[in-house]
Amino acid sequence: MSDARKYFNLASPFAMKRGGALRGAHVAYETWGTLNAARDNAVLILTGLSPSAHAASNAEDPSHGWWEDMLGPGKAIDTTRWFVICMNSLGSDKGSTCPASIDSATSEPYRLNFPDLSLEDVAxxxxxxxxxxxxxxxxCLIGCSMGGMSALAYMVLHPGSVRAHISVDTAPQAQPFAIAIRSLQREAIRLDPNWNGGQYDDERYPDIGMSIARKLGVITYRSAMEWNGRFARIRLEPEQREEQPFGFEFQVESYLESHAxxxxxxxxxxxxxYLSRxxxxxxxxxxxxxxxxxGLKRIRIEQALVIGVSTDILFPLEQQEQIAEGLEAAGAKVEFVALDSPQGHDAFLVDIENYSRAIGGFLARL
Amino acid sequence: MSDARKYFNLASPFAMKRGGALRGAHVAYETWGTLNAARDNAVLILTGLSPSAHAASNAEDPSHGWWEDMLGPGKAIDTTRWFVICMNSLGSDKGSTCPASIDSATSEPYRLNFPDLSLEDVAxxxxxxxxxxxxxxxxCLIGCSMGGMSALAYMVLHPGSVRAHISVDTAPQAQPFAIAIRSLQREAIRLDPNWNGGQYDDERYPDIGMSIARKLGVITYRSAMEWNGRFARIRLEPEQREEQPFGFEFQVESYLESHAxxxxxxxxxxxxxYLSRxxxxxxxxxxxxxxxxxGLKRIRIEQALVIGVSTDILFPLEQQEQIAEGLEAAGAKVEFVALDSPQGHDAFLVDIENYSRAIGGFLARL
Structure with a gap:
C-alpha cells in the first residue's frame, strides 16, 4: 500500500504535561503544496479523535483522505497557495507513538504504561x-472537533506561533454531557472481558466494547433531524435481518453496525x-x-473563523460562541458562522458545500 | 414489606397482537381514591418502561411512589375527587406477567419463549x-413516556372508552434516533456473555450490559443543559475515585454509576x-x-392535554406537537403545553411544579 506519511522524531525524553515522558517517540504527518520562500504560507490541521494524517490524496498516496473534498488544488484549503500539514495526534495509532507502540525500555507495547496523555501534549x-x-x-491553524481543543492548547501554550485560526465544531472545555458519553464509551471497552486491563491481542480482542463505543459515538456525531429524513422507520429487507433474538430490524440499526x-x-x-480521556x-x-x-483571552492571534452547527449535541453551538467571544475579547478579528446543517457534529465531514464556503472564503481573505 | 398491589387475571388465553398468546397471565395494579356511584371519575395511568404500579404511597404501602408529588389528596391528580388506577405494564417484572414469570406449560420461566410483546398488548x-x-x-387516561404510546394504542383500539387524555413526554411513533439508542441498550445486554441468550441467573447475570443500558438511558432521559448547571466539570474527591485505569473522575460519572x-x-x-423493542x-x-x-385522527375523545419539553432529545417536542395536532384534527379540544424545563425527558418526574400546574389545571376544568 502506498503511504504518504512522514515521521518526525520528538526530542527524547519528550516530557508529558501530567508527568512522565516518552523516549524515542515520533509523530506521523503528511503535507500538500509547497512552503514558500517567506515560509509564511503554512496551514496545520489538527484532527478529531479517530482520523489519520491522510486528510486528502496526494502523489504518494492517491487514496481518498478524510477531508478529501476540502483540501487540494482549487479547493477551500487551496494547496496551490498553502503548504498544508496534517499531523496524526500523538497517542493515536495511525503512525504516531501511541499505547500500541513498542516501549524501548521494555521491548513490549506500552499499553497502559503509556503516560497520561493530554491535548497539550498533542499540541x-x-x-x-x-x-x-x-x-x-x-x-493558519485549523482544528476540527478534538483537534479544535488541541489547537486552543497550541495557541495558548505558544504565543506568537499562529497568525490565523479556524475552529471547527469544537469546544473550550468538555461539558458533562460529552464527558458522560465518552465515559460510557470507555466503560464499554473497559468492561469487555477481552480488554483485560489493556492486555488484549488479535485472538482476544475487545470487539464488543469497541463496537458499542463506536455506535454511541456515531449516534452523538450525527443528528436526530438527519436520521428522520434518512432512515425514518424503514425496515431492513427480511434477508438483511439478523437471525437472532432482538436482532436488527430497522435500517438505522444496520447503519450503526456497518460503521462499527x-x-x-x-x-x-x-x-x-487515552485520546478519549x-x-x-x-x-x-x-x-x-x-x-x-x-483562558481564551490569553490567546494572541490576528484573525479567527469559528464554525459550529445548531444540530451538534456533543459540542453544542453555545460552546463555539464562547470561543468566538473569547478570541474577540483577546483582540482577534473574528468571524462566527453558525450553520444549520442537519448532520450534527459530523457536518464538517459531510456538508462540504457550507464548510467550504466559510473556510475557503476566510482563507482567501487572509 | 407492605404491598398495595392488586392482581387482575387476564382471559386465558390472552391473544397477543403479533401472534401467540399468554395463558394464566395477570397484571398488577394499585388504586387511590374511591370510584363514585356514576363510575365516571376513574383515571388510569400508564407508565414508562421501568416504573411499577406504585405511583404514590397509599394505606397499604406508605413508601414513596414514582409520582409521589403528583398524586394524592389535594395534589394535581386529586385522589379526593378521582379514583386513580396505575397499572404495571404487561411484560414488566413489577408484578405483571413478564418474561421472568413461570410459563405454566413448562413450569420454567418464559425467558425468550415469551411471545412478542407490543404496546397494543399493554393497552x-x-x-x-x-x-x-x-x-x-x-x-381521564394519562400516559407518560412509553405509557403515552400505550395510551394512544388504548384509545385507537377502544373507541368510546376514554373521555379525556393527558399525554406526557411521548411520541406517536419512535424516531430513528430513539430506535438507535434503544437498539444500542439492547445490544449492550445481548452482547454481555452473561445474558446467555436469556438464560441468566443470579450467579451469572448480565450486570455489565444492564449497567451500560441504564447509563445510556439516563444520559438520554436528562439534558445537557441541566448537567451544565448541576455537574459542570466538578471532580470527585480523591477518596471517591475508582482505583483503576480510566476510573471515574468527574461527578457526572459517579452520578451515572449510582443510577445504574x-x-x-x-x-x-x-x-x-421486550419492553424496549x-x-x-x-x-x-x-x-x-x-x-x-x-392514525391520530381515528382517536375519539372529548379533550386532551399534551405536554412536552424543549430539552427532551428522546421524544422531541415536535412529536408532542404532532399528537396535539392529530387529536385536534380528530375533533378533541386540545391544550398543548411546551415546557422549557431543563431536565429533559425526565422533567415529568422532576419539574413537579410545572407539570402539576398543567395537569392539575386540566383535570380541575374537566
Missing part, C-alpha cells in the same frame, strides 16, 4: 514538528481510551484562573 | 382491567428487552394507512 508535539520545518509562524464493523479492528482500543480533561479555563473567557 | 390488558372494575369510560447500581438487579433483563415497534400510523396524522 506540543505539533509545535515542535512545525518548528522542525523551519516555520516560525503558521499562516469498519472501526472496531482499525483503531487500537487503548489509544482510543484527554478530550475530557482539556479545559482552556486552566489558563484563565478557572474562567473560560479569561 | 388491551389495561382495557380489560378497567372493564373488570365495571368502568365503561375513563374520566440502583437499576441493574432490580429490573429483569429479558423484560427490559415494543417501544420501537409502536407506530400510530399503522392505524392511518401509514400516516401519523391519519
Amino acid at each position: 506540543n508535539a505539533a509545535h515542535v514538528l512545525v518548528k522542525s520545518l523551519d516555520i516560525d509562524k503558521l499562516g 464493523r469498519r472501526f472496531v479492528r482499525t483503531f487500537d482500543p487503548n489509544s482510543y481510551l 484527554a478530550s475530557d480533561w482539556f479545559d482552556i479555563s486552566e489558563y484563565g484562573g478557572g474562567n473560560v473567557m479569561e | 388491551n390488558a389495561a382495557h380489560v382491567l378497567v372493564k373488570s372494575l365495571d368502568i365503561d369510560k375513563l374520566g 447500581r440502583r437499576f441493574v438487579r432490580t429490573f429483569d433483563p429479558n423484560s427490559y428487552l 415494543a417501544s420501537d415497534w409502536f407506530d400510530i400510523s399503522e392505524y392511518g394507512g401509514g400516516n401519523v396524522m391519519e
Whole structure:
C-alpha cells in the first residue's frame, strides 16, 4: 500500500504535561503544496479523535483522505497557495507513538504504561514538528472537533506561533454531557472481558466494547433531524435481518453496525481510551484562573473563523460562541458562522458545500 | 414489606397482537381514591418502561411512589375527587406477567419463549382491567413516556372508552434516533456473555450490559443543559475515585454509576428487552394507512392535554406537537403545553411544579 506519511522524531525524553515522558517517540504527518520562500504560507490541521494524517490524496498516496473534498488544488484549503500539514495526534495509532507502540525500555507495547496523555501534549508535539520545518509562524491553524481543543492548547501554550485560526465544531472545555458519553464509551471497552486491563491481542480482542463505543459515538456525531429524513422507520429487507433474538430490524440499526464493523479492528482500543480521556480533561479555563473567557483571552492571534452547527449535541453551538467571544475579547478579528446543517457534529465531514464556503472564503481573505 | 398491589387475571388465553398468546397471565395494579356511584371519575395511568404500579404511597404501602408529588389528596391528580388506577405494564417484572414469570406449560420461566410483546398488548390488558372494575369510560387516561404510546394504542383500539387524555413526554411513533439508542441498550445486554441468550441467573447475570443500558438511558432521559448547571466539570474527591485505569473522575460519572447500581438487579433483563423493542415497534400510523396524522385522527375523545419539553432529545417536542395536532384534527379540544424545563425527558418526574400546574389545571376544568 502506498503511504504518504512522514515521521518526525520528538526530542527524547519528550516530557508529558501530567508527568512522565516518552523516549524515542515520533509523530506521523503528511503535507500538500509547497512552503514558500517567506515560509509564511503554512496551514496545520489538527484532527478529531479517530482520523489519520491522510486528510486528502496526494502523489504518494492517491487514496481518498478524510477531508478529501476540502483540501487540494482549487479547493477551500487551496494547496496551490498553502503548504498544508496534517499531523496524526500523538497517542493515536495511525503512525504516531501511541499505547500500541513498542516501549524501548521494555521491548513490549506500552499499553497502559503509556503516560497520561493530554491535548497539550498533542499540541506540543505539533509545535515542535512545525518548528522542525523551519516555520516560525503558521499562516493558519485549523482544528476540527478534538483537534479544535488541541489547537486552543497550541495557541495558548505558544504565543506568537499562529497568525490565523479556524475552529471547527469544537469546544473550550468538555461539558458533562460529552464527558458522560465518552465515559460510557470507555466503560464499554473497559468492561469487555477481552480488554483485560489493556492486555488484549488479535485472538482476544475487545470487539464488543469497541463496537458499542463506536455506535454511541456515531449516534452523538450525527443528528436526530438527519436520521428522520434518512432512515425514518424503514425496515431492513427480511434477508438483511439478523437471525437472532432482538436482532436488527430497522435500517438505522444496520447503519450503526456497518460503521462499527469498519472501526472496531482499525483503531487500537487503548489509544482510543487515552485520546478519549484527554478530550475530557482539556479545559482552556486552566489558563484563565478557572474562567473560560479569561483562558481564551490569553490567546494572541490576528484573525479567527469559528464554525459550529445548531444540530451538534456533543459540542453544542453555545460552546463555539464562547470561543468566538473569547478570541474577540483577546483582540482577534473574528468571524462566527453558525450553520444549520442537519448532520450534527459530523457536518464538517459531510456538508462540504457550507464548510467550504466559510473556510475557503476566510482563507482567501487572509 | 407492605404491598398495595392488586392482581387482575387476564382471559386465558390472552391473544397477543403479533401472534401467540399468554395463558394464566395477570397484571398488577394499585388504586387511590374511591370510584363514585356514576363510575365516571376513574383515571388510569400508564407508565414508562421501568416504573411499577406504585405511583404514590397509599394505606397499604406508605413508601414513596414514582409520582409521589403528583398524586394524592389535594395534589394535581386529586385522589379526593378521582379514583386513580396505575397499572404495571404487561411484560414488566413489577408484578405483571413478564418474561421472568413461570410459563405454566413448562413450569420454567418464559425467558425468550415469551411471545412478542407490543404496546397494543399493554393497552388491551389495561382495557380489560378497567372493564373488570365495571368502568365503561375513563374520566381521564394519562400516559407518560412509553405509557403515552400505550395510551394512544388504548384509545385507537377502544373507541368510546376514554373521555379525556393527558399525554406526557411521548411520541406517536419512535424516531430513528430513539430506535438507535434503544437498539444500542439492547445490544449492550445481548452482547454481555452473561445474558446467555436469556438464560441468566443470579450467579451469572448480565450486570455489565444492564449497567451500560441504564447509563445510556439516563444520559438520554436528562439534558445537557441541566448537567451544565448541576455537574459542570466538578471532580470527585480523591477518596471517591475508582482505583483503576480510566476510573471515574468527574461527578457526572459517579452520578451515572449510582443510577445504574440502583437499576441493574432490580429490573429483569429479558423484560427490559421486550419492553424496549415494543417501544420501537409502536407506530400510530399503522392505524392511518401509514400516516401519523391519519392514525391520530381515528382517536375519539372529548379533550386532551399534551405536554412536552424543549430539552427532551428522546421524544422531541415536535412529536408532542404532532399528537396535539392529530387529536385536534380528530375533533378533541386540545391544550398543548411546551415546557422549557431543563431536565429533559425526565422533567415529568422532576419539574413537579410545572407539570402539576398543567395537569392539575386540566383535570380541575374537566
